[in-house]
Structures are given as structure tokens and as C-alpha cells.
Amino acid sequence: MAERVDFVLKGQRVHTGQGFQPLAVVARGGEIVALTSLEDAPPARETYDAGSHPVLPGIIDPHTHMRDPGHTHREDWKTGTRAGAAGGVTCVLEHPNAVPPVNSAGNFRLKREIAAAQAYIDFGLFGGVGDGTVDRMEEQAREGAIAFKTFLWPYPDRSDEFAGIYTIDDGVLYQIFERAAALGLPACVHAESYTLVRMFSERMKRAGKYAPIHHEQSRPVVAELEAVWRTMVLAREANTRLNLLHISSGSAATAAKMWRAMHGMGVTVETCPTYLTLTADRMGEIGPYAKINPPLRSIEEQALLWERVADGTIDTISSDHGPHEFAAKERGWHNIFDAPAGAPGVETSLPIMLTHVNNGRLTLERLVELMSANVAHLYGLYGRKGVIAVGSDADLVVVDMALRRYIEPSQLHTKDPRVARMFEGFETLGAPILTVVRGRPVMRDGEIVGEPGYGMFVSPLR
Ligand SMILES: [Zn+2]
The missing domain is CATH 3.20.20.140 (Metal-dependent hydrolases)
Structure with missing residues (x-):
């Protein structure tokens, strides 16, 4: 795989059909084009190392x-x-x-x-x-x-x-x-x-x-x-x-x-x-x-x-x-x-x-x-969504299971956080630290890094 790919996500605990494994998820054109060993991961425009944090679809x-x-x-x-x-x-x-x-x-x-x-x-x-x-x-x-x-x-x-x-x-x-x-x-x-x-x-x-x-x-x-x-x-x-x-x-x-x-x-x-x-x-x-x-x-x-x-x-x-x-x-x-x-x-x-x-x-x-x-x-999306596998969209979330937070409405992104009080004051343990949509990070460490209009319409696979 000499050709440069768009995005590589490396992790010790990547969710696959066979449990969690050390893998590199390789994305090009929004899709997962390969799952390789960590050593064999190709060079990419952007590489993210999740370390031991779980990587989920x-x-x-x-x-x-x-x-x-x-x-x-x-x-x-x-x-x-x-x-x-x-x-x-x-x-x-x-x-x-x-x-x-x-x-x-x-x-x-x-x-x-x-x-x-x-x-x-x-x-x-x-x-x-x-x-x-x-x-x-x-x-x-x-x-x-x-x-x-x-x-x-x-x-x-x-x-x-x-x-x-x-x-x-x-x-x-x-x-x-x-x-x-x-x-x-x-x-x-x-x-x-x-x-x-x-x-x-x-x-x-x-x-x-x-x-x-x-x-x-x-x-x-x-x-x-x-x-x-x-x-x-x-x-x-x-x-x-x-x-x-x-x-x-x-x-x-x-x-x-x-x-x-x-x-x-x-x-x-x-x-x-x-x-x-x-x-x-x-x-x-x-x-x-x-x-x-x-x-x-x-x-x-x-x-x-x-x-x-x-x-x-x-x-x-x-x-x-x-x-x-x-x-x-x-x-x-x-x-x-x-x-x-x-x-x-x-x-x-x-x-x-x-x-x-x-x-x-x-x-x-x-x-x-x-x-x-x-x-x-x-909803008829499996294969494209819902799984980390070659051929599926590179939709990934990295979670930090030890991240402790209190849910504070003013920190939420909904339009009027004053109404987002359902879990106000709740202590949570575990949170997403990276969200990737089709090979592109849209949230990193709590910061939105995506763009409006990037999201695509999906319909059932037939
Ligand atoms: Zn409803």
C-alpha cells in the first residue's frame, strides 16, 4: 500500500466482529480500505493513535x-x-x-x-x-x-x-x-x-x-x-x-x-x-x-x-x-x-x-x-454503517473509559442548553474523545472540528 491514504486510526483495542484487537483502521475516500497490524499501517495524511482507549463503530x-x-x-x-x-x-x-x-x-x-x-x-x-x-x-x-x-x-x-x-x-x-x-x-x-x-x-x-x-x-x-x-x-x-x-x-x-x-x-x-x-x-x-x-x-x-x-x-x-x-x-x-x-x-x-x-x-x-x-x-444500513470492516464507512468513535465528568448543560451543544437539564449534575465515567465520520474527525477532545454540510444522507442498502 504505497499510495498515501487519508486517515489511519491505530488502537490497541479496536472493536471488530471478533472482539477487541490491536489494529490500524485505514481509510481512503471515506471508506475503510484495510485493517492492518499496527506495524503495517501505511503513511496517511492524518494519523491518530488511540493507544489503549477502545475504538468503536x-x-x-x-x-x-x-x-x-x-x-x-x-x-x-x-x-x-x-x-x-x-x-x-x-x-x-x-x-x-x-x-x-x-x-x-x-x-x-x-x-x-x-x-x-x-x-x-x-x-x-x-x-x-x-x-x-x-x-x-x-x-x-x-x-x-x-x-x-x-x-x-x-x-x-x-x-x-x-x-x-x-x-x-x-x-x-x-x-x-x-x-x-x-x-x-x-x-x-x-x-x-x-x-x-x-x-x-x-x-x-x-x-x-x-x-x-x-x-x-x-x-x-x-x-x-x-x-x-x-x-x-x-x-x-x-x-x-x-x-x-x-x-x-x-x-x-x-x-x-x-x-x-x-x-x-x-x-x-x-x-x-x-x-x-x-x-x-x-x-x-x-x-x-x-x-x-x-x-x-x-x-x-x-x-x-x-x-x-x-x-x-x-x-x-x-x-x-x-x-x-x-x-x-x-x-x-x-x-x-x-x-x-x-x-x-x-x-x-x-x-x-x-x-x-x-x-x-x-x-x-x-x-x-x-x-x-x-x-x-x-434500518438496512449494516455493512456501510454499524461495523468496523473493510468496505464500510470509516465511522469511528474513540472512548476514554476513565474520563470523569459532570454533565453541565451550559457545556452542551444543543441550541438552548437551559432546557438540557435531564442529566444535569450527573457524574459520568467514560466519554468520547474522538468522533470520525467517513474518515474525517468531526470532534477531537471535545472540540468540534467538522464542518456543516459534510454530513451525508443515507438510505437503506438494497
Ligand atoms: Zn421521539
């Missing part, structure tokens, strides 16, 4: 809301993907609510163009489907949608953001599942029962329970569990690949485990670092800043969720990165129903999960499955 965050187009005062593709780069994320999979919502080929292209002009890291886009848009699934698939998302919730007063990407009609949902199966793409749902949450919320209001700490009681586990069972039943009948997004309770994850045991595979489960780390008590500490849907749960549900991580039921971990305005969140102190649900997370997911690795909750290998390899498999 880049983190793929399969659940972000970058708020762009439409709500760029909350986040935009520049700030959101800078946050991703800082957090070891090399690719995000973006969900369809935006203004306009992604529910057609035209709206899909609009978001793709905006993201391509601004993103620091690679990105894929969900198509959106719901009432009135089943006939627009195929055109979104043709544009390169990685999956379809449907909210099981009506948004009559937020139609600018949610039109055509929700349904509460099981007949519509069944047709969505049929069409997704025909198109060969996963169908993804936010699994909470609208009518149960409506009833429990009204009950809370009648009882005068408006404080943040009451949020979880307005959407209890049964609301998630019912939606999980219902969608699993419909998806099996329609023979579709159902992906349950941001599952918050061990009970719901256990339902998916039982379903798989009965019927084989066919349903996959995503959860988030929030549900694995925090409980509903966090609402008592930071009020509306801990309001997410589904809500943070009890310590018992969290323990059960960890069992489902350990036994392989949980397939993927996402951040559900969803920033809101400071003023809107502040309203929730007096009336939690008035605050929007969602919180930034793309930058903190990896440090939080590395801390769990250091605490013995999971192995680093399992983390790579949950946050990279399985994500790539599920």
Missing part, C-alpha cells in the same frame, strides 16, 4: 427530532448535529414531525436538502404516515426513507407539525403495516394509548394534580402496555416488521419478549438512556425538564427494563433527542400539562451508557450492539 442515534424545518428556535441541523458529533454520534435517524411534516416525497426532499446543507454528521430520514397519507408511503420509500413512523395520537391543534403522520384508527394502522411490509421497511410506532391517557389525564385534573411529579400518573404503564399489545397483534396479522420506539417500562419490553417467544421474531424494541437511568422522582427535582412521553417510570419498572437489556429483548438505544423552548417548558412548573414533552439527549446518550458499562450494567460489546450494529441492521 460510530454511534447511530435512531431517534432524533432536529426541529428543522419549522422550529429552528428549538434546534436546527447545525446545532443538533454538532451536539451529536460531540457525543460520539456519527449518524442520526431523524423522525418525521417538523413543519411541514414529512408525509410526502416533496416534504421528504425539503428536509433532506436542509439537513444536507447543514449537518456535521450523516443522517437518515424516517418517512411519516397516518390518516390520509397511506398512499404516499411508496413515494417516500423511493426517496430513501429508512422506515415509517406513526404517532397513535391525534394532534388537532398541532396539524402544522403532525398532519398525516398520526392515526387513532386501527384500520388505518393495519393498512400502514400492510404497506410497510410490501415496501420492506420497518413500521415504527410511539406506543401509548390515546384514549387511556386522555381518561387518566382528566382524572388527574379533576383531582387537582397539576404538579410535575404527577406526570407519570397521567400516562401510566398500562397505556404503553395496551398500545404495545395492540400494535403487535396488528403487525403480526399484516406480517410487518414492527419497531416499538422509546419503550419506557420493563412491563412493555416483557410483553415484546413474550410475543417473540410465541411467534418468533417480528418485533423490535428501542429504549433510551433516560428510562434506564432516571425514575419518575426526577420530575420532583427538575420539574418540566424531565417531562418526556412516555414518562419516566418507577425503580421497579426500570429494574425490569434492565433485565430486558440483559436478555437481548432490547434491540436498540436512542436518545429521543427533542428540544423545546425554555419559556414553554417553564410553564410546566405550575401546570405540568402545559409543558411540551421532550428533552435534548443526543450528546449525553453515550457518556451515560459508558457510565453504565463502568458500573457493570452491560458490556462494551453489548453497548456497540445496542447503539450501532443493531441500529444499522434494523
Whole structure:
């Protein structure tokens, strides 16, 4: 290999299909062109020596809301993907609510163009489907949608953001599942029962329970569990690949485990670092800043969720990165129903999960499955993403397992760090120190060194 290559990353502990090995990862034209012994590494324009720090395939965050187009005062593709780069994320999979919502080929292209002009890291886009848009699934698939998302919730007063990407009609949902199966793409749902949450919320209001700490009681586990069972039943009948997004309770994850045991595979489960780390008590500490849907749960549900991580039921971990305005969140102190649900997370997911690795909750290998390899498999990107192998994109993250930090919102890269309080004050042990996207560093020692517009659109490999 006499010809000069672009980038070489050397490390004593490089993640490969066969565990961690001393290797040099050699990149040219954005791809990994060779994995060599350390001695045989060729000269490169840029060489980085990770020493004994683990080198992982880049983190793929399969659940972000970058708020762009439409709500760029909350986040935009520049700030959101800078946050991703800082957090070891090399690719995000973006969900369809935006203004306009992604529910057609035209709206899909609009978001793709905006993201391509601004993103620091690679990105894929969900198509959106719901009432009135089943006939627009195929055109979104043709544009390169990685999956379809449907909210099981009506948004009559937020139609600018949610039109055509929700349904509460099981007949519509069944047709969505049929069409997704025909198109060969996963169908993804936010699994909470609208009518149960409506009833429990009204009950809370009648009882005068408006404080943040009451949020979880307005959407209890049964609301998630019912939606999980219902969608699993419909998806099996329609023979579709159902992906349950941001599952918050061990009970719901256990339902998916039982379903798989009965019927084989066919349903996959995503959860988030929030549900694995925090409980509903966090609402008592930071009020509306801990309001997410589904809500943070009890310590018992969290323990059960960890069992489902350990036994392989949980397939993927996402951040559900969803920033809101400071003023809107502040309203929730007096009336939690008035605050929007969602919180930034793309930058903190990896440090939080590395801390769990250091605490013995999971192995680093399992983390790579949950946050990279399985994500790539599920969304049809594996081979190009999700693995350090010859022929794949040179997407890499170097982690320092001994780096101790406190999460300080003002140091995060999301647009308004005042709302990024979910893990405020948390001590983390383990953090990314280098993020490489297609052979090019985009974050080094906490500093963003990439450029907006470098990030590329990814679509399922066929
Ligand atoms: Zn979400």
C-alpha cells in the first residue's frame, strides 16, 4: 500500500466482529480500505493513535427530532448535529414531525436538502404516515426513507407539525403495516394509548394534580402496555416488521419478549438512556425538564427494563433527542400539562451508557450492539454503517473509559442548553474523545472540528 491514504486510526483495542484487537483502521475516500497490524499501517495524511482507549463503530442515534424545518428556535441541523458529533454520534435517524411534516416525497426532499446543507454528521430520514397519507408511503420509500413512523395520537391543534403522520384508527394502522411490509421497511410506532391517557389525564385534573411529579400518573404503564399489545397483534396479522420506539417500562419490553417467544421474531424494541437511568422522582427535582412521553417510570419498572437489556429483548438505544423552548417548558412548573414533552439527549446518550458499562450494567460489546450494529441492521444500513470492516464507512468513535465528568448543560451543544437539564449534575465515567465520520474527525477532545454540510444522507442498502 504505497499510495498515501487519508486517515489511519491505530488502537490497541479496536472493536471488530471478533472482539477487541490491536489494529490500524485505514481509510481512503471515506471508506475503510484495510485493517492492518499496527506495524503495517501505511503513511496517511492524518494519523491518530488511540493507544489503549477502545475504538468503536460510530454511534447511530435512531431517534432524533432536529426541529428543522419549522422550529429552528428549538434546534436546527447545525446545532443538533454538532451536539451529536460531540457525543460520539456519527449518524442520526431523524423522525418525521417538523413543519411541514414529512408525509410526502416533496416534504421528504425539503428536509433532506436542509439537513444536507447543514449537518456535521450523516443522517437518515424516517418517512411519516397516518390518516390520509397511506398512499404516499411508496413515494417516500423511493426517496430513501429508512422506515415509517406513526404517532397513535391525534394532534388537532398541532396539524402544522403532525398532519398525516398520526392515526387513532386501527384500520388505518393495519393498512400502514400492510404497506410497510410490501415496501420492506420497518413500521415504527410511539406506543401509548390515546384514549387511556386522555381518561387518566382528566382524572388527574379533576383531582387537582397539576404538579410535575404527577406526570407519570397521567400516562401510566398500562397505556404503553395496551398500545404495545395492540400494535403487535396488528403487525403480526399484516406480517410487518414492527419497531416499538422509546419503550419506557420493563412491563412493555416483557410483553415484546413474550410475543417473540410465541411467534418468533417480528418485533423490535428501542429504549433510551433516560428510562434506564432516571425514575419518575426526577420530575420532583427538575420539574418540566424531565417531562418526556412516555414518562419516566418507577425503580421497579426500570429494574425490569434492565433485565430486558440483559436478555437481548432490547434491540436498540436512542436518545429521543427533542428540544423545546425554555419559556414553554417553564410553564410546566405550575401546570405540568402545559409543558411540551421532550428533552435534548443526543450528546449525553453515550457518556451515560459508558457510565453504565463502568458500573457493570452491560458490556462494551453489548453497548456497540445496542447503539450501532443493531441500529444499522434494523434500518438496512449494516455493512456501510454499524461495523468496523473493510468496505464500510470509516465511522469511528474513540472512548476514554476513565474520563470523569459532570454533565453541565451550559457545556452542551444543543441550541438552548437551559432546557438540557435531564442529566444535569450527573457524574459520568467514560466519554468520547474522538468522533470520525467517513474518515474525517468531526470532534477531537471535545472540540468540534467538522464542518456543516459534510454530513451525508443515507438510505437503506438494497
Ligand atoms: Zn421521539
